[in-house]
Amino acid sequence: MSSAGADRPIMGEPDASGRFGQFGGRFVPETLVPACAELEAAFREARADPDFVAKFKALLTDYAGRPSVVTECHNLSAHLGFKVLLKREDLNHTGSHKINNVLGQALLAKRMGKTRLVAETGAGQHGVATATAAALMGMECVVFMGEVDVKRQALNVFRMNLLGAEVRTAMSGSRTLKDAVNEAMRYWVAAVADTYYLLGSVMGPHPYPWMVREFHHVIGEEAREQCQALIGGPPDVVVACIGGGSNAAGIFSGFVDLETELVGVEPAGGAAIGRKVPGVVHGSLSYLMQDEFGQVQEAHSVSAGLDYPGVGPEHAHLADIGRARYEAVTDTEVLDAFQLLSRTEGIIPALEPAHGLAWMVKAKDELQGRTVLLSLSGRGDKDVEQVQAILDGNPEALKTMRS
Amino acid sequence: MNGFTGTLEEHLISRRASGAKLLLPYVTGGYPVDGWTRLIEGFAQAGADAMEIGIPFSDPVMDGPTIQEASAIALANGSNPSGVLDEVARTDPGVPLIAMTYYNVAYHMGHQRFAESLKRAGISAAILPDLPLEEVGPWAEAADSAGIETVLLAAPTAPDERLPRIVERTRGFIYGVGLVGTTGERAALASSALEMARRLKDITDKPVIIGIGVSNPSQAAEIAQVADGVVVASAIIRRMLEGGSVDQAIEFVAELRAALDSV
Ligand SMILES: Cc1ncc(COP(=O)(O)O)c(C=O)c1O
Numbered sequence: 317m318s319s320a321g322a323d324r325p326i327m328g329e330p331d332a333s334g335r336f337g338q339f340g341g342r343f344v345p346e347t348l349v350p351a352c353a354e355l356e357a358a359f360r361e362a363r364a365d366p367d368f369v370a371k372f373k374a375l376l377t378d379y380a381g382r383p384s385v386v387t388e389c390h391n392l393s394a395h396l397g398f399k400v401l402l403k404r405e406d407l408n409h410t411g412s413h414k415i416n417n418v419l420g421q422a423l424l425a426k427r428m429g430k431t432r433l434v435a436e437t438g439a440g441q442h443g444v445a446t447a448t449a450a451a452l453m454g455m456e457c458v459v460f461m462g463e464v465d466v467k468r469q470a471l472n473v474f475r476m477n478l479l480g481a482e483v484r485t486a487m488s489g490s491r492t493l494k495d496a497v498n499e500a501m502r503y504w505v506a507a508v509a510d511t512y513y514l515l516g517s518v519m520g521p522h523p524y525p526w527m528v529r530e531f532h533h534v535i536g537e538e539a540r541e542q543c544q545a546l547i548g549g550p551p552d553v554v555v556a557c558i559g560g561g562s563n564a565a566g567i568f569s570g571f572v573d574l575e576t577e578l579v580g581v582e583p584a585g586g587a588a589i590g591r592k593v594p595g596v597v598h599g600s601l602s603y604l605m606q607d608e609f610g611q612v613q614e615a616h617s618v619s620a621g622l623d624y625p626g627v628g629p630e631h632a633h634l635a636d637i638g639r640a641r642y643e644a645v646t647d648t649e650v651l652d653a654f655q656l657l658s659r660t661e662g663i664i665p666a667l668e669p670a671h672g673l674a675w676m677v678k679a680k681d682e683l684q685g686r687t688v689l690l691s692l693s694g695r696g697d698k699d700v701e702q703v704q705a706i707l708d709g710n711p712e713a714l715k716t717m718r719s
Numbered sequence: 720m721n722g723f724t725g726t727l728e729e730h731l732i733s734r735r736a737s738g739a740k741l742l743l744p745y746v747t748g749g750y751p752v753d754g755w756t757r758l759i760e761g762f763a764q765a766g767a768d769a770m771e772i773g774i775p776f777s778d779p780v781m782d783g784p785t786i787q788e789a790s791a792i793a794l795a796n797g798s799n800p801s802g803v804l805d806e807v808a809r810t811d812p813g814v815p816l817i818a819m820t821y822y823n824v825a826y827h828m829g830h831q832r833f834a835e836s837l838k839r840a841g842i843s844a845a846i847l848p849d850l851p852l853e854e855v856g857p858w859a860e861a862a863d864s865a866g867i868e869t870v871l872l873a874a875p876t877a878p879d880e881r882l883p884r885i886v887e888r889t890r891g892f893i894y895g896v897g898l899v900g901t902t903g904e905r906a907a908l909a910s911s912a913l914e915m916a917r918r919l920k921d922i923t924d925k926p927v928i929i930g931i932g933v934s935n936p937s938q939a940a941e942i943a944q945v946a947d948g949v950v951v952a953s954a955i956i957r958r959m960l961e962g963g964s965v966d967q968a969i970e971f972v973a974e975l976r977a978a979l980d981s982v
Contacts, residue, residue: 333853341854343822345781347874347899349851350881488787489777501780506900508876596823596849597778609799610827611777 326639327529327565327572327630334522334600337636339629342521343596348501351508356523358428363530368427375419376534379452380409382416384535386542386689391660396680399687401551402663403539403567405694412666412694413535413563414445414516420531422449425512432456432511436500438465438493438559439621439668440472441694442516447481449514457481460499463491465620468702490614492623493559497598517560518628521599525628529565536570539689547687553577556691557671558589558642559621561628563693568640578640580631581675583650586615588627589635589642595626602629618647618706619667619699649674654696654703666694667703720808721841727769727815727868727891731926731947734768740979741892741948742939743928744955744972745771745819748807749798750789754965756806761969763812766976771846771950772807774800774820781821781848783903785953788960800824800833804840815843817870817891822850822858830858834865844868844891852885859888870894873919875911883922892926895919895946897933903953904934908941916946936978943982951975 334340334356342352362368376382384407389400405413425433433450436459437443443459450457459476463485466473476483489495497520504513518525518532543550554571556564558580568578582590588603595604597612605613605625617623634640645653650667653674658664665673672690676683696703723730731741744767746758762770775790775798782790800820807816818837825833825847837845845867850858852871859869868890873882876899886893897912898905912929919927929942930950939949955968963971 342851343849343854344851345848345874346851346872346885347876347896349853349874350876350878488791494778498778498780502783502901505781508899594826596826598780599849601826604823606823606827609801610823611794611799612823 327569330522330526336630336633339602339632340522340525341601342599344521344599345505347505348508352521358424359523359527362424362427372420372423380415380419383538384408386539386546388546389661395660398683398685401689402692403535403689404692405535405563406692410445410448411697412441413532413566414442416534417528417531417562418445418449418514421514422453426453430510430512433514434458434500434503434511435514435516436460436496437516438623439698440469441621444472444475446514447476447479450481451479459483460486460496462486462493462496465492469620469698472698494625517562518565518630519560519598519600519626525600525630528562529569532562532566533569535566536568539567540570543689550574550576551689552686553579553688555579555581555672555676555688557622557668557693558582558627558631559624559668561631563691565628565630567691580640580642581671582642582644583617583619583622583671584644584646586617586622586624587644588625589631590644597626600629602632603627618650621668622671643675645671645674645678649678653677664696665692666696667699669693720811721816722811722813723815727843730815731768731892735926735947740943740982741768741926741928742766742976742979743769743771743948743950745773745950745952747773747775747789747793747956748803749775749793749796751959752796756810757965758968759810759812762972763814765969765973767814767972769815769817771817771819774803774818774824776821776824779821781901783901783953785957786902789956804836808840816841817844817846818842819846822847825858830861834862834867837867838865844870846870846894848872852888872896875899875915882918886923886925892928893919893923895927895929897929897931902931904957905932908938912942913945916942920945936974939975940978940982943979
């Protein structure tokens, strides 16, 4: 954990109302206001407690397997004409960066005396990580997952069950991540006394966007040191995919005080920042895909983990002040990048970070001669079946993917 | 156009002074697709003292399955805020109307524009359940100056020191959340409903109305022994989702009225 604050004003603490610039806040039903305040107080206390910090660090090293390595991609670099480094969050226990935040929050939940974790999940990675932490810490676990995602990520549903979690299918709305969040919030509204809502990205009401970023700060902190050792300094560009934006926030926070260019990559069908319309859903004010009446629109992405119409408020702020830039790539570009990394480096990425690589391929000309660090936020095992079906031209798979 | 003039708060206080327990039923704007506006005048004739008009939102996190379903049906059939307000403007219930929606609908339209469009539709007040005290300021100021009363919710989870601050900022009445949970019917009245009503009655003279989980005439009568009145939503909407007619929904409101009149 960092001691971000006055010395690091960008990506430091949000203001007292939980805002990063104009974005953020705490837009929740009155029932949840005291719970958010209690959580904020508990987090502030915990991060100042050396015992908590030590426990968290020990879990990250002895359980999650940190630090994750940085890999220099010689073949891919030769292919693209610029130096590519990967921050290997795919090598963490449970296969993605999600475990960092989950271990931090589960530890906090335990400290707060909560007995049950509730979470939403898109790709299933956050759900699996939460179920894992619940098993480890002896807590109950309920995970909400949209019906569409339950189908395209069936193996992750089975994994969560194996880990002892109850997976509930969200049948409302677009039946993807957005609706899983709605259901998790409703569940929390009803069970707030003993249940901890373990939100999976840098979104939601204050303090979640800040807290989740702090638990992922380790990604950027490690990467900065590793780049120093490997290439003698920071990379020129750091790239990460954006669903809610947690892996991006984690890695950006390690470089934001430098000259390093920060690039977040959204799916073209879920480009909340790309459209630049502010709105409020799921507890915070941020950029939000919505129609002319303010109804939240459904995102469409081949990747379940990025199939979300909103984005964390701090990213909206970073875009607003021009400290980070946000780009979009199409499903087709992502599928190409997915295969490219597999073939050139022997690393099958998750579809989410394949977005980052897809942008790098697209922006190849402007990146010539530079060093680019990509947050490889997760491994592709969960996606191979879906990609196989798509590549085989299975019309059913395409339907799931676009419905 | 609604013939009611005056404020929601004065209206409820004067009804209370006449010895009435207050009944606030709920209508989803756009559900049922055919005939939903008939509910507005029908509920008033059946004895509603005011009513909530829900403007459907895509992501209603405070709502349980019943209201979600009605909202989804309305949205699927093209319900939108402007359309709902246009149709409300053509009704004349003669009692105050309260818009109930989620904050993004107001935020997206712009505070002032939204408040003024409520006013033009003959609506007196607004409830935005995802806009708590700490965030309500900018909206509430715009609403105040447009003459729209902003009703705040108070929940059982609030510590004692919080309630007076909510009660102070609310307009129209104080909406006491009857239970820790989302909208929807429950077999029995939650003990938290009575407790909530008592805690609020202890600190305010503003009308104390309990909603969420008030499911039938006997529960309404039970809570009205402590509270000034009730909001009933899911129990009304569920009857229509199960095939009940608009007239049957109006008849149910008359039953609620009778139960409250017996308190
Ligand atoms: C591997 C991986 N990367 C990224 C994401 C997107 O989340 P975020 O934008 O919060 O990093 C997910 C979400 O499921 C994921 O599984």
